[in-house]
Structure formats: structure tokens, C-alpha cells
Amino acid sequence: MDLAEKAVRVKIYVGESDRYGGLPAYKAVVHYLREQGVWGATVTRGVYGFGKRSLLHTSTPLRLSEDLPMIIEAVDSEKKITAAIAKISEMVKGGLITVEDVRVLRHLG
Numbered sequence: 001m002d003l004a005e006k007a008v009r010v011k012i013y014v015g016e017s018d019r020y021g022g023l024p025a026y027k028a029v030v031h032y033l034r035e036q037g038v039w040g041a042t043v044t045r046g047v048y049g050f051g052k053r054s055l056l057h058t059s060t061p062l063r064l065s066e067d068l069p070m071i072i073e074a075v076d077s078e079k080k081i082t083a084a085i086a087k088i089s090e091m092v093k094g095g096l097i098t099v100e101d102v103r104v105l106r107h108l109g
Contacts, residue, residue: 005077007104012072012088014095016045025092026070032091033074036084039107041074075102 018025026043033041046069074081081099088097 005079007075007102008078008081008099009073009075009102010081010085010088011098011100012092012095013097014070014072014092015067016070017067018070018092018094020091024070025095026072029072029088029091032087033072033084036080038074038076038080038084041072044071044073045069046071075104 012026012029014025014029016024016026020028023031030041030043049069078101085097085099
């Protein structure tokens, strides 16, 4: 991506237990973004939150089975991210996907 191009950040919200193609959904999405040549992707594990069903998910030492929120973030050109959204939507059926404009000041690639 040329830094003169418009850049966007996509955020994909999924549950830790969500799956796609035999993998956790967050891993499947990251693999897909990598295949598409996106600059990079980062997954963050939430420690507390709720989703569409308003069930609270929390990270506590007493819980062995958890379904914590997972957030995947990636930044690239608007063109590249937009092209990836259709497949990502298929991969995260119950998740939330947001896209926002970002200003990239520097990219060391």
C-alpha cells in the first residue's frame, strides 16, 4: 500500500469458542488475512464483556470453560480490506465487523 492511499482498520469481534473450517474463527480469519497480503493482524483476548445475547463473559481463575471476546484488528488500504470483508463475513456468522478510517503515518514493510 502506498501511504497516499486511504487506509482503514477492520475490527472483527468473535467469541473464543466460535469456529470456522475446523479452526477457532479468530485463527481462521488471521490466516485468511495473511493469505490476502494484508499488512498484519492482531488478536486481542477480552477479559470481560458481553455480546449479542447480553451474557457477561469474564476471565476468572475459577472458570475452566470460557467463551471470552476476541477482537481481530487489521490495517491496510480501503480497497484490500473491502475486498476481504465478504469472506470474513462468511467466517464470522455471529460476530460483529466494523471498519473505520485511519491515518497511517509510517509503515515499515
